[in-house]
Amino acid sequence: MNVEELSGLPPGALEHFRDEGIEELYPPQAEAVEAGILEGDSLVAAVPTASGKTMIAALSMLSAVQRGGKALYIVPLRALASEKKAEFDAYEEFGVTTGVTTGNYESTDEWLATKDLIVATSEKVDSLVRNGADWLSDLTCVVSDEVHLIDDRNRGPTLEVTLAKLRELNPGLQTVALSATVGNADEIADWLEADLVDTDWRPIDLQMGVHYGNALEFHDGSTREVPVEGSEKQEAALVRDILQEGGSSLVFVSSRRNAEAAARRLSQVSSRELTDEERSKLSELADDIRNVSDTETSKDLADCVERGAAFHHAGLASEHRTLVEDAFRDRLLKMISATPTLAAGVNTPARRVIVRDWRRFDPTAGGMSPLDVLEVHQMMGRAGRPGLDPYGEAVLLANSHDEREELFERYVWGEPEPVRSKLAAEPALRTHVLATIASGFARTREGLLEFMQATLYASQSTEGSRLESVTDDVLEYLESNDFIEREGGASTAGSTETDQTVEAATDAFVSASELTEDSDAGSDGAQAADSAAVDLTATSLGHTVSRLYLDPMTAAEIVHGLESADDRPTALGLYQLISRTPDMYELYLRSGEDETFGELFYEREPELLGDAPSEYEDARFEDWLASLKTGKLLEDWADEQDEDRLTDEYKIGPGDLRGKVDTAEWLLGAAESLANEIGSEWTVAVREARARVEHGVREELLELVSVRGVGRKRARQLYDVGIEGPADLRTADKGVVLAVLKGEKTAANILENAGREDPSMDGVEPRTDLEGVEVRTDRGGSRATTDGNGGTDEPDDDQASLGDF
DNA sequence: TTTGCGGCCATATAGACAGCATGTC
DNA sequence: CTATATGGCCGCAAA
Numbered sequence: 001m002n003v004e005e006l007s008g009l010p011p012g013a014l015e016h017f018r019d020e021g022i023e024e025l026y027p028p029q030a031e032a033v034e035a036g037i038l039e040g041d042s043l044v045a046a047v048p049t050a051s052g053k054t055m056i057a058a059l060s061m062l063s064a065v066q067r068g069g070k071a072l073y074i075v076p077l078r079a080l081a082s083e084k085k086a087e088f089d090a091y092e093e094f095g096v097t098t099g100v101t102t103g104n105y106e107s108t109d110e111w112l113a114t115k116d117l118i119v120a121t122s123e124k125v126d127s128l129v130r131n132g133a134d135w136l137s138d139l140t141c142v143v144s145d146e147v148h149l150i151d152d153r154n155r156g157p158t159l160e161v162t163l164a165k166l167r168e169l170n171p172g173l174q175t176v177a178l179s180a181t182v183g184n185a186d187e188i189a190d191w192l193e194a195d196l197v198d199t200d201w202r203p204i205d206l207q208m209g210v211h212y213g214n215a216l217e218f219h220d221g222s223t224r225e226v227p228v229e230g231s232e233k234q235e236a237a238l239v240r241d242i243l244q245e246g247g248s249s250l251v252f253v254s255s256r257r258n259a260e261a262a263a264r265r266l267s268q269v270s271s272r273e274l275t276d277e278e279r280s281k282l283s284e285l286a287d288d289i290r291n292v293s294d295t296e297t298s299k300d301l302a303d304c305v306e307r308g309a310a311f312h313h314a315g316l317a318s319e320h321r322t323l324v325e326d327a328f329r330d331r332l333l334k335m336i337s338a339t340p341t342l343a344a345g346v347n348t349p350a351r352r353v354i355v356r357d358w359r360r361f362d363p364t365a366g367g368m369s370p371l372d373v374l375e376v377h378q379m380m381g382r383a384g385r386p387g388l389d390p391y392g393e394a395v396l397l398a399n400s401h402d403e404r405e406e407l408f409e410r411y412v413w414g415e416p417e418p419v420r421s422k423l424a425a426e427p428a429l430r431t432h433v434l435a436t437i438a439s440g441f442a443r444t445r446e447g448l449l450e451f452m453q454a455t456l457y458a459s460q461s462t463e464g465s466r467l468e469s470v471t472d473d474v475l476e477y478l479e480s481n482d483f484i485e486r487e488g489g490a491s492t493a494g495s496t497e498t499d500q501t502v503e504a505a506t507d508a509f510v511s512a513s514e515l516t517e518d519s520d521a522g523s524d525g526a527q528a529a530d531s532a533a534v535d536l537t538a539t540s541l542g543h544t545v546s547r548l549y550l551d552p553m554t555a556a557e558i559v560h561g562l563e564s565a566d567d568r569p570t571a572l573g574l575y576q577l578i579s580r581t582p583d584m585y586e587l588y589l590r591s592g593e594d595e596t597f598g599e600l601f602y603e604r605e606p607e608l609l610g611d612a613p614s615e616y617e618d619a620r621f622e623d624w625l626a627s628l629k630t631g632k633l634l635e636d637w638a639d640e641q642d643e644d645r646l647t648d649e650y651k652i653g654p655g656d657l658r659g660k661v662d663t664a665e666w667l668l669g670a671a672e673s674l675a676n677e678i679g680s681e682w683t684v685a686v687r688e689a690r691a692r693v694e695h696g697v698r699e700e701l702l703e704l705v706s707v708r709g710v711g712r713k714r715a716r717q718l719y720d721v722g723i724e725g726p727a728d729l730r731t732a733d734k735g736v737v738l739a740v741l742k743g744e745k746t747a748a749n750i751l752e753n754a755g756r757e758d759p760s761m762d763g764v765e766p767r768t769d770l771e772g773v774e775v776r777t778d779r780g781g782s783r784a785t786t787d788g789n790g791g792t793d794e795p796d797d798d799q800a801s802l803g804d805f
Numbered sequence: 806t807t808t809g810c811g812g813c814c815a816t817a818t819a820g821a822c823a824g825c826a827t828g829t830c
Numbered sequence: 831c832t833a834t835a836t837g838g839c840c841g842c843a844a845a
Binding site (some may be wrong): 736 | 815819820
Binding site (some may be wrong): 254255258261357359360361365366367368739 | 831832833834835836
């Protein structure tokens with residue numbers, strides 16, 4: 001089908017596609033058009049990566065906009081949101097505007113309401129639904145990218161529930177779900193009442209094979225000699241082999257450490273094939289990487305990059321990841337070894353994909369378990385760059401004849417697993433049941449269960465009673481924690497007639513009045529006739545929790561923690577409190593650390609909020625210590641310890657540290673709202689702890705870091721020469737300021753931001769003798785002889801007790 | 806005595822969304 | 831119950 005034949009798109013769109021070099025639709029795209037996506041029909045497209053899914057989405061959304069509608073594109077990752085936004089921005093050319101909204105991007109409702117296309121993460125959409133964003137009811141088309149993630153235990157239910165809610169909110173909503181090829185795309189299509197396009201077609205050929213010994217054997221029977229020389233590893237031979245043809249490679253491994261080790265080893269291979277120009281560009285890139293953060297990880301990565309290779313995993317800071325991904329796409333980096341992050345993330349195609357480790361450690365399985373076929377297919381799908389490579393190659397590594405057979409069976413010829421809803425898991429239900437009640441999607445237990453009928457879970461489960469009983473458990477939990485109230489009927493399922501008659505006497509009036517109200521809730525109408533209906537309402541606290549996007553269990557923990565505090569909670573107390581909630585991804589204890597943190601526990605026990613589990617309850621006590629470890633990490637960060645030191649001491653990557661800090665910021669912000677809600681007297685303590693973790697500073701620097709351009713390091717240096725806040729910056733000796741801040745521009749900017757009237761640094765000489773000014777000596781005077789950052793790296797914690805008297 | 810290397814044992818193991826109100830070194 | 835890479839440690843042999 002030719003692009004010219006498409007109708008119903010905004011004027012100028014066809015021209016745009018032509019300019020992009022798109023003339024003929026790929027067969028799956030043509031099928032999608034025939035299925036009616038241009039007329040607003042729903043569709044599930046289960047097609048391989050890089051076979052034009054985005055075009056299917058674009059056609060659906062643009063035709064919806066042309067009909068006067070508005071479209072939403074749901075992505076699983078923030079990084080993908082920006083990637084898609086950049087892609088859709090090109091439509092501005094013909095007047096179609098795009099907005100993004102994710103947790104850390106700006107987003108005002110009014111602003112989004114004016115956009116034609118909106119890109120958002122599934123959690124953000126869920127949050128928008130909970131907060132009742134008006135423009136949601138204007139949507140006429142929703143695209144859900146990577147919809148197979150519904151299978152994900154943690155985040156799948158959010159996507160599932162969100163899609164169900166959007167569809168209930170907007171009857172007739174065009175739903176376009178894009179999925180990897182999965183075992184049961186037809187079930188998803190049934191659920192969404194959509195047509196199905198299910199195909200293995202790819203624009204460039206994908207050769208799948210297994211390397212064993214000195215030979216690479218492909219699924220079509222062809223083979224290729226790839227001899228392993230000397231003591232080199234299989235992957236080294238494969239990387240070298242394809243590099244000599246000018247192709248890049250992507251090696252998937254099972255752990256971060258493996259990724260780093262492989263990159264180090266393989267950089268010896270890539271290093272041999274670099275031109276001088278590439279070398280100099282790579283060395284610039286390496287400098288950029290070192291500048292991102294002053295940590296071991298950063299240095300190791302830079303060292304590899306200089307030689308044309310890189311590793312990629314979640315321990316990297318996001319800037320690291322972006323730099324590496326971009327350089328790889330620009331063909332500057334020849335090889336990346338990665339954990340599965342890369343398979344699900346932004347588009348980073350390579351000529352040859354090597355899936356080295358196909359087993360992964362899984363403690364729940366008691367050891368190593370094979371990767372899902374779906375997952376391996378996602379990795380293999382990264383092979384082949386459209387327009388650049390004649391074909392892509394995906395290679396698995398075997399070290400025995402038997403393993404080679406197994407790999408062919410399992411991954412080359414094997415079918416991917418079906419997608420299974422994980423909604424019935426209690427943690428997921430806790431959150432979504434509360435949200436469903438709080439945002440008015442269900443007002444009775446029966447209405448709630450009926451809403452659940454609209455989920456994939458219901459369409460897949462054979463015994464509906466499971467969902468019902470878990471739902472009742474969850475309702476029980478929510479009620480006992482004061483998030484919801486239940487009235488009328490009986491409090492649990494399976495109640496008898498006699499129970500009801502007793503209750504009915506007192507609740508008859510309430511039920512009758514609810515009857516009329518229910519009629520505008522639509523779906524509840526049928527149940528309302530049943531006098532035994534249990535009315536569900538969210539309490540004020542429940543509403544807050546739902547809007548804050550907290551797991552109810554997190555909220556309960558925080559509320560209890562704050563209520564149990566007799567004295568003003570310390571920062572550590574609050575940090576440990578949020579670290580033990582399910583919304584904080586825990587650092588686990590390494591061997592030997594149970595002792596270290598056991599000691600810390602006895603030392604700081606009075607600061608911790610709530611009751612510690614008994615030491616004899618092994619598992620729970622371990623968890624408690626693990627959250628103490630996370631809390632201590634946050635305290636150290638807020639005590640101005642160097643990033644380098646923290647990543648080293650806690651054996652985490654810079655990305656992990658930032659992730660923890662980020663989460664802590666979010667949870668403490670939420671904790672402040674909760675403190676307000678329950679009338680706790682500790683809101684100020686919470687706010688201060690949050691501010692400290694946000695900027696990574698001690699209390700005395702909080703004023704300084706509020707000045708734009710001043711972060712934790714500059715603030716400390718200013719403080720050490722006696723400048724304690726914006727007011728001091730306005731009156732301070734410019735020579736002193738300049739001596740501390742180095743650059744004239746920086747100094748002038750900061751003075752301006754502090755509100756100084758004459759910020760200019762023209763003609764100001766940095767003071768070399770800081771004798772004449774008030775120098776802080778109470779924290780160890782050596783700091784004042786500042787000549788950079790060397791020398792004064794002595795741990796600050798020794799002074800912690802001196803600092804706050 | 807020092808240095809280098811192989812073998813053995815212990816150890817550790819992927820990922821990352823969200824509120825709210827503004828901006829690092 | 832399953833695997834595998836790494837790093838520390840030890841003992842041995844060569845320098």
